[in-house]
Amino acid sequence: MAMRSASLVLLPLLLCASLSSISTLVAAQAGDEAALLAFKAAAVSGGGHDNLLPSWNTTSTGGFCTWEGVRCGARHRRVVALSLPSHGLTGTLSPAIGNLTFLRELNLSYNNWLHGDIPETIGRLVRLQMLDLSYNTFDGGLPANLSFCVSLLVFNLRSNRLHGRVPVELGNRLTSLQQLSLAK
Numbered sequence: 001m002a003m004r005s006a007s008l009v010l011l012p013l014l015l016c017a018s019l020s021s022i023s024t025l026v027a028a029q030a031g032d033e034a035a036l037l038a039f040k041a042a043a044v045s046g047g048g049h050d051n052l053l054p055s056w057n058t059t060s061t062g063g064f065c066t067w068e069g070v071r072c073g074a075r076h077r078r079v080v081a082l083s084l085p086s087h088g089l090t091g092t093l094s095p096a097i098g099n100l101t102f103l104r105e106l107n108l109s110y111n112n113w114l115h116g117d118i119p120e121t122i123g124r125l126v127r128l129q130m131l132d133l134s135y136n137t138f139d140g141g142l143p144a145n146l147s148f149c150v151s152l153l154v155f156n157l158r159s160n161r162l163h164g165r166v167p168v169e170l171g172n173r174l175t176s177l178q179q180l181s182l183a184k
Ligand SMILES: *[C@@H]1O[C@H](CO)[C@@H](O)[C@H](O)[C@H]1NC(C)=O
Pocket: 031, 034, 035, 038, 096, 099
């Protein structure tokens, strides 16, 4: 009897908890889609041909997890990899990239003309293991906030126009790093 009344009390609580975690997940997925669309708008903005990434449209049936270069985790359907090397991207890297907080791999190498700063928001990607921005035209300095990407194993910035000093925080905090390339 005591058990039973306890579960009657608990049931609505459990329902509330799981409904709220479902709505949090749905909101997080909508956030990933908005971040991807902002990423695309900035990345294609540099005067390249305008039909880049045609699968990246909100009417595609499978949703953003089926977009070219996007990989989602099986459980949460959050973006875990974004890989668009040699895709003719000519614009900038949107600060919205920092909203893809489940990202483990980001490969934008060999686009040649991706330019501008590496946004500080990249420091929100604490699960990021692989960051490849090589063979582009990024300029400015290395953001100190990269030091929050504590899961980084591979970090390749080869052949860009970055300048300035390597922030000391990177050496202090990126202790998992196995490969680092900063060659011009
Ligand atoms: C990214 O997240 C920030 C902070 O939560 C929010 O203000 C911004 O609107 C988001 N950007 C996009 C494109 O969803």
